[in-house]
Amino acid sequence: MADLSVTFCGVEFRNPLVLASGVLGITASSFHHVIESGAGGVTTKSLWLTEHKGHPNPVMIANEHYMLNAVGVPDAGIEKAKMEMAEYNKRKRAPIIANIIAGRKADYGEIAEEIAKLHPDIIEVNISCPNVEDEFGKPFACSRDDASEVCREVKKRVGRVPVIVKLSPNVTSIVEIAKAVANAGADGFCCINTVGPGLAIDLESREPILANRVGGISGPAIKPLAIRIVHEVSRATKLPIIGTGGVTNGRDALEMMMAGATLVGVGTAVYYRGVEVFGLMTKEMDEWCRVNKVKKMRDLIGSMHS
Amino acid sequence: MxxxxxxxxxxxxxxxxxxxxxxxxxxxxxxxxxxxxxxxxxxxxxxxxxxxxxxxxxxxxxxxxxxxxxxxxxxxxxxxxxxxxxxxxxxxxxGKAFQYEPGDHVITVGGGYGAAPLYNLAMEATSQKCTVDFIVGARSSEHLLYTDRVKKIRNTKLHIATDDGSVGVKGYNTPILEKLIADMKKTAAGKKKLKKTIVFAVGPEVMMKRVSDICFKEKVACQVSVERYMKCGFGVCGNCCLDDTGITVCTEGPAMDHKKARKSVDFGVAHRDAVGRKHAY
Missing domain, CATH: 2.40.30.10 (Translation factors)
Structure with missing residues (x-):
């Protein structure tokens, strides 16, 4: 077996596959189940300081090419986060990345500080959700100044916990935004959040299917976009990246690593292959390494010829 | 998978x-x-x-x-x-369906509106050479559902319990199950081979837990229909995960062996709301 371990922002992962934020990830039990299924780490759903309801149903539809979702980031708030983190830590076997969110730039500091007290391995800052625009306006990830302001605010409040920022692909130049966020002190990135938003219409009723009308696009269709962005951000900033977007099998994950990702986020693939996808993909990646005589998977990071 | x-x-x-x-x-x-x-x-x-x-x-x-x-x-x-x-x-x-073999003896225990999906099961099972004891419980006669339809299913015996005694026996439906199991064991005592019996419960979780406890004690096979708050229905949103197993009810259930349900500390005890907060039943 190849050595699948990687180090990301100083944190050791037994393999590069992490559960992406927004899929499963509501309870400690669910995290443990994902780890038992083979994931190298997990990311929480976006955590709010106080309860946030999310959108009515339907919130999610998918076909073989893509998923469209507008769950609307529901969460019970910090007290639940405390309980779930305590539960997770009782049987902790892999790193946990706490994804945080707030409605206003100024509110990121407080949730970041509260979450840092729970000692997650890494904090991931969600400034790029495309399906709460009606409530909060354009995501902060769409502006260089907003994105770096949020990053600075979070960095000030979390001590030594590494901070990564989840970027949006729905911008003119993601590299410019990544550079600004890097200058604001980010320790790494998660690329990319969902694309769009997109719209799907039911023909017979002529109604938009999602209750929120529009939703972020994920799944196989967005993989080439994610690969390109990971490559560009990695080259431009030299910071470590969680590459996320349309990865559903071992080859996809290796491609993401060759583009420059250290960790690979797996989310929508749970829809296509069940929670077992983590174990299946790890096996597929290991098999490729064996055939291609790669002893350490981390040697593949950023190895695309250019 | x-x-x-x-x-x-x-x-x-x-x-x-x-x-x-x-x-x-x-x-x-x-x-x-x-x-x-x-x-x-x-x-x-x-x-x-x-x-x-x-x-x-x-x-x-x-x-x-x-x-x-x-x-x-x-x-x-x-x-x-x-x-x-x-x-x-x-x-x-x-989600997953109920499981049985053709020719099994099926006992359904429905609480309130659980009678309707169990009618679906009884119709299918009797077409597969199964015999059925169909137990329903409701608050009173006006809350009973599907009894006239169940009476018309072949090889099916209807048993009713109501809280107020307006129809059938007065009280819970679970004593009917206990009596059926006791009678079955008495009849079986003289015989070499007992027909395979499976109990299926659909209704309030506290009732299903009671049914499961009876079946667990009497060593009778049992499946229950676990209900949790669901958004997507296909194992992605994570709202319906059970503690401590972490399984999603929408893909690993709703119909599941009661032993699988009993592995969860939540079964008959607690459920989660739309934002994932836990509430006791």
Whole structure:
């Protein structure tokens, strides 16, 4: 077996596959189940300081090419986060990345500080959700100044916990935004959040299917976009990246690593292959390494010829 | 492996027929080959109102299925206002079905509106050479559902319990189950081979836990239908995960062996709401 371990922002992962934020990830039990299924780490759903309801149903539809979702980031708030983190830590076997969110730039500091007290391995800052625009306006990830302001605010409040920022692909130049966020002190990135938003219409009723009308696009269709962005951000900033977007099998994950990702986020693939996808993909990646005589998977990071 | 169907877009179907069951319950008939099995569920969508998971009351297997729905919330009340020909969105079927072998003896225990999906099971099981004891419990006679239909199923015996004693025996439905199991064991004592018996419970979780406790003690096979708050219905949103196993009820259930349900500390004890907060039953 190849050595699948990687180090990301100083944190050791037994393999590069992490559960992406927004899929499963509501309870400690669910995290443990994902780890038992083979994931190298997990990311929480976006955590709010106080309860946030999310959108009515339907919130999610998918076909073989893509998923469209507008769950609307529901969460019970910090007290639940405390309980779930305590539960997770009782049987902790892999790193946990706490994804945080707030409605206003100024509110990121407080949730970041509260979450840092729970000692997650890494904090991931969600400034790029495309399906709460009606409530909060354009995501902060769409502006260089907003994105770096949020990053600075979070960095000030979390001590030594590494901070990564989840970027949006729905911008003119993601590299410019990544550079600004890097200058604001980010320790790494998660690329990319969902694309769009997109719209799907039911023909017979002529109604938009999602209750929120529009939703972020994920799944196989967005993989080439994610690969390109990971490559560009990695080259431009030299910071470590969680590459996320349309990865559903071992080859996809290796491609993401060759583009420059250290960790690979797996989310929508749970829809296509069940929670077992983590174990299946790890096996597929290991098999490729064996055939291609790669002893350490981390040697593949950023190895695309250019 | 939990492989979702790779298309979870809705189909919007016209209501073919509406049957009034009780003052607050209607059955909606759709002409559509749902390809479902008893125990599975669908998501029912009314555009601009809501989408909710619902059990299936009957699937003919020949292009017709029924939904029996209690008008209790915004969406179900809206559905009750709809007329024949109005369109309703359907997604699914989702989740796991009940399991049995042809020729088994089936005991169903339905609490309240659990009678409808168990009718679906009894219809299928009796077509597979099974015999059925159909136990239902309700608050009173006007809350009983499907009893006239159940009476017409071959090889099926109906047993009723109501809280007020207005029909059948007074009290819970579980003493009927205990008596049936005791009688079965007495009859079996003289015989070499006991017919395989499986108990299926659908209803309030506290009732299903009681049924499971009885079956666990008496060493009788049992499956239950676990209900949790669901958003997607196909194992992605994570709202329906059980503690401590972490499994999603929508893909590992709703129908599951009671031993699997009993592995969860939540079974009969607690459930989570739309934002994931836990509440005791």
């Amino acid at each position: 939990n492989v979702a169907k790779h298309d979870t877009f809705p189909v919007t179907l016209p209501i073919k027929k509406i049957i009034r069951e009780t003052p607050h319950v209607k059955t909606f008939v759709f002409a559509y080959d749902l390809k479902s099995r008893p125990g599975q569920f669908i998501n029912i969508w009314i555009p601009r109102v809501d989408e909710k998971p619902m059990s299936i009351a009957y699937d003919s297997g020949k292009g017709e299925f029924w939904l029996t729905i209690f008008a209790v919330g915004d969406m179900t009340k809206k559905l009750h206002e709809m007329k024949v020909g109005d369109r309703v969105g359907i997604r699914g079927p989702f």
